[in-house]
Amino acid sequence: MTPFQILALTLLGLIIVGECVQVIRRRKLTGFVAVRLLVWLGAAAAIASPGAVQQVAGWLGIGRGADVVLYLFVLAFLAVAFYLYAGQVRLRRQLTEAIRRLAVLEARRGG
Amino acid sequence: MTEQRIQEPLRDAPARSEAKSQPAASENLADPAAVWVVIPAYNEASRIGAVLQNLAARRVTVVVVDDGSRDNTAAVALAHEGVWVLRHIVNLGQGAALQTGMDFALQNGAEVIVTFDADGQHDAADVDRLIEPILLGKADVVLGSRFLGKAEGIPWSRRLLLRAAVWFTRWHSGLRVSDTHNGLRAFSRHAASRIRITQNRMAHASEILEQIRANRLSYVEVPVTIRYSAATLAKGQSSWNAIRILGQLLVGKMIR
CATH class of the missing domain: 1.20.5 (Single alpha-helices involved in coiled-coils or other helix-helix interfaces)
Structure with a gap:
């Protein structure tokens, strides 16, 4: 893992944990929060595994991740x-x- | 009123029973409180005095909505006996000023509300022609049409643009009108309480037509006179604003 990945994933991990804590406290998951959570998870997945983004690009016919x-x-x-x-x-x-x-x-x- | 020139309402926009049972409004005509003229005004200190002078001879109650003017429009209006003056603390736009005036008129028992421009383009004599179909129970809304009446001094570019707006309105709202952005209109109490202007700026004219359709209000057009002058053309909307109005209208529809 590169230093950037470590830094970015740590930050994203903290954000995701924070969001989850809020959801648990409020006992309510709104559509807006769910979309925001998906964005953070998607970003974390893309940074953790750049190859996966490349693979998705191939499936979509875009070429480059x-x-x-x-x-x-x-x-x-x-x-x-x-x-x-x-x-x-x-x-x-x-x-x-x-x-x-x-x-x-x-x-x-x-x- | 020349009956032949009044455009018939749409077949699928039946005259409402409330509009048909308007004798109460007719009876109230002796009472100036029955007919209200709403004048939105922005920086019109030099012209609004003459407009109010012309309206003073009519049995109507006038409300001027000063839309955050930087000049003394409100003071000039207040100098006229019996004229109500409302003031927006910031400039919101003509559509917002109209709705403010209509709200105020409705709260004070108006039976018929006429909208009138502050720049002297409109003829006070047209007010009688506008309110007549409502008092007779023939329509909920009366729209002034400069193309059925007179458009004195109108530049060809403006005429062309307004014609294009008419086609757009016919396509967009389905209303068969000959003039779409004419500020001279009259509403029955029923119509005024059903219409809610949310477009603060110039897109309100199209929004009103759209709401006439949506609320299935009956309407007629009557011929009116609009007088253009160099001063009113300089202050008025530029032709390019048509594109902005279109954008405001479309985006406004998407946001609730």
Whole structure:
């Protein structure tokens, strides 16, 4: 194992343990946490066994393992960007409602 | 109102029973509280005075929603007797301002709500024409159409763009309308309480049409006059904004 693998796997191991502890404490596994856990596990598997990524690339007809990782990153980036944008839109709607209520409460009549 | 020019509502958008039983609104017409005119305004201090002056002769209650203006739009509006002024502490957009004004009007017992622009493009005389089908129980929503009426001084590029918007709307919402982004509209109380504008900015015009369809509200178009001037064109939407509006509309539909 290379020093990078040791370092990265230690870090990922701690994150995975932390996530599991949270799930056990809350006694609830949400879809979002499950996806996040899968991402950490996938990353750990890819770092621990680069050959496996190469093999997956072969199955998918991509050729290089590095390209599989790159494509996954692009897809993940798009998903995260949309997730964050949706959060921002929801927040803006809440802010709009708050400003609207304030405007109605402070209505004034001319003359 | 020239009846022949009113576009018939869609066959599958029946006039609602509530809209048909509108004599209460008709009876209330003597009461200025029955008809509310909602004016969203952003940095319109120089023009809103004339707009309010023109509306003052009509038996309507006016509410100006100052959408976080940096000038003294609110102060100018408050100088007019009986005009309600609501103020967004930050600029949210025309769609948000319209919804604020509609909420306020509904809370105060409005039977008919008319939306009207603050920049002087609209003609106050059109208000009567807009509210008539609602008071007669013929429709839940009345849409002003500059293409059935007059569009004075409209540049050819804007005309072309609006025509394209009409085709898009017909495809997207299924509504057979001749003008899609006209701020001059009227809603019955029933319609106004069913429609909820979530698009804060200019995509609200398409969203309103979409909600007319979704809520199966009956509608008619009436001819109105829109007067373009160099000042209103300079402040108005650029043609490129059409692409942004399209994006906002599509993304907005995906987020609940």
